[in-house]
Amino acid sequence: MTTARATDEVAETLLANARGGDGTRRRARFHTLDVSGVRRLTDDAVEVTFAVPPELDDEYAFLPGQHVALRAHLDGEEVRRSYSLCRPPTRGSISVAIKRDAGGRFSTWAQTGLRPGDRIDVMSPQGSFTSSLAELDGSHVAGIAAGSGITPIMALATAVLGRSTTSRFTLVYANRSSADVMFLDDLADQKDRYPTRFAVHHVFSREERAAPLLSGRLDDERIRGLLSHVVLPDTVDEWFLCGPLELVDRCRTALADAGVPRDHVRFELFTTGVEGSPASPVARPPRPRADEPVHRIDLRLDGLSASVASPVHARETVLAAALRVRPDAPYSCSGGVCGTCRARLVDGAVTMDENYALEPDEIAAGYILTCQSRPTTERVVVDYDV
Numbered sequence: 001m002t003t004a005r006a007t008d009e010v011a012e013t014l015l016a017n018a019r020g021g022d023g024t025r026r027r028a029r030f031h032t033l034d035v036s037g038v039r040r041l042t043d044d045a046v047e048v049t050f051a052v053p054p055e056l057d058d059e060y061a062f063l064p065g066q067h068v069a070l071r072a073h074l075d076g077e078e079v080r081r082s083y084s085l086c087r088p089p090t091r092g093s094i095s096v097a098i099k100r101d102a103g104g105r106f107s108t109w110a111q112t113g114l115r116p117g118d119r120i121d122v123m124s125p126q127g128s129f130t131s132s133l134a135e136l137d138g139s140h141v142a143g144i145a146a147g148s149g150i151t152p153i154m155a156l157a158t159a160v161l162g163r164s165t166t167s168r169f170t171l172v173y174a175n176r177s178s179a180d181v182m183f184l185d186d187l188a189d190q191k192d193r194y195p196t197r198f199a200v201h202h203v204f205s206r207e208e209r210a211a212p213l214l215s216g217r218l219d220d221e222r223i224r225g226l227l228s229h230v231v232l233p234d235t236v237d238e239w240f241l242c243g244p245l246e247l248v249d250r251c252r253t254a255l256a257d258a259g260v261p262r263d264h265v266r267f268e269l270f271t272t273g274v275e276g277s278p279a280s281p282v283a284r285p286p287r288p289r290a291d292e293p294v295h296r297i298d299l300r301l302d303g304l305s306a307s308v309a310s311p312v313h314a315r316e317t318v319l320a321a322a323l324r325v326r327p328d329a330p331y332s333c334s335g336g337v338c339g340t341c342r343a344r345l346v347d348g349a350v351t352m353d354e355n356y357a358l359e360p361d362e363i364a365a366g367y368i369l370t371c372q373s374r375p376t377t378e379r380v381v382v383d384y385d386v
């Protein structure tokens with residue numbers, strides 16, 4: 001039987017591995033993993049667990065709040081989507097929870113298309129939606145989630161509560177109704193396990209709750225009410241927000257107005273709200289015309305250098321060009337949201353269309369999202385390894 005202490009030690013080792021003791025960033029790469037379990041969470045959501053073989057344990061070490069990309073071929077086309085890891089680190093398995101997005105390709109397929117024994121490509125974990133608290137003892141962490149946005153917050157809450165006996169976690173979780181609540185039983189179990197340290201407040205937009213504050217959409221007024229009566233900003237050390245862009249923006253504004261410093265608030269978006277499936281960056285290669293000007297893109301990936309020419313007229317992204325010479329260049333959402341395609345701009349200049357993933361300090365340090373960056377200088381040098 002695994003003792004609590006042994007489990008803590010395993011978690012600590014995995015966390016240390018995920019942080020990368022030498023300060024370098026682990027390279028995101030796909031491995032094919034076995035689906036070891038599928039659990040239905042709601043009519044529209046499943047939890048999928050993958051077995052991680054011992055030789056890949058270090059590759060799949062992760063920090064609570066991080067995500068993986070899954071890759072499948074649907075109707076003959078490669079489809080990649082990001083999913084947050086919903087359980088804290090354990091050796092031998094990782095789990096994600098996938099909620100069906102009406103009309104969505106991958107999430108609809110995943111509801112019935114993934115079964116125990118299936119094998120699927122899973123990228124090693126990435127992401128910076130993680131805690132920056134140096135000390136958990138005595139800390140109070142709060143999460144505001146909507147719908148599938150609970151997934152990374154589930155891992156964060158379990159880790160915060162499990163790794164200290166004096167930490168607290170308060171969760172505000174918005175859904176249409178109780179039938180839509182993912183992890184309903186798990187949340188109730190956590191409440192039973194940590195009655196004084198875990199508080200969960202369900203907010204339903206289409207189901208009446210006893211408290212009027214918890215019934216209705218999380219609009220500005222309701223968010224401000226919650227911050228005045230349910231989770232008081234003065235008592236919170238770190239905030240995690242995960243849900244649609246509009247909700248995350250509302251919460252960030254309300255927290256800023258309540259005097260919460262920006263760097264105490266971490267947020268993760270699953271989509272930008274732009275309708276439609278993300279365009280694949282693997283478009284048909286642009287055909288250079290004779291003597292036409294090109295950008296030269298030099299890249300470093302896995303210690304190897306490569307160079308590719310990109311016709312100026314094509315206005316390609318760095319990622320699209322890079323994939324011609326390095327098909328293993330990392331990416332997932334292609335929409336500026338997940339951060340998987342991050343690289344450092346070592347020389348030259350680019351314009352970045354969208355950025356919902358990089359923190360200001362990463363931008364200042366020269367990082368770019370290659371899926372959103374188009375060269376503006378003749379030569380551009382990017383390094384995926386730093």
Ligand SMILES: Cc1cc2nc3c(=O)[nH]c(=O)nc-3n(C[C@H](O)[C@H](O)[C@H](O)COP(=O)(O)OP(=O)(O)OC[C@H]3O[C@@H](n4cnc5c(N)ncnc54)[C@H](O)[C@@H]3O)c2cc1C
Nearest residue numbers: 082083084098099102103104105106107148151270276277
């Ligand atoms: C970092 C990160 C973590 C994430 N974690 C999770 C998680 O833990 N759990 C989770 O469930 N999701 C998560 N997501 C979201 C997930 O990656 C997918 O975006 C989501 O599952 C939808 O993918 P899909 O292929 O089903 O939908 P898509 O096919 O990409 O479609 C998206 C939406 O666009 C609409 N649409 C599609 N085509 C058209 C069209 N032609 N015209 C108009 N509308 C159209 C669809 O109806 C759908 O609503 C995460 C995303 C990111 C970036």
Ligand code: FES
Nearest residue numbers: 332334336339371
């Ligand atoms: S691939 Fe997701 S941000 Fe670039």
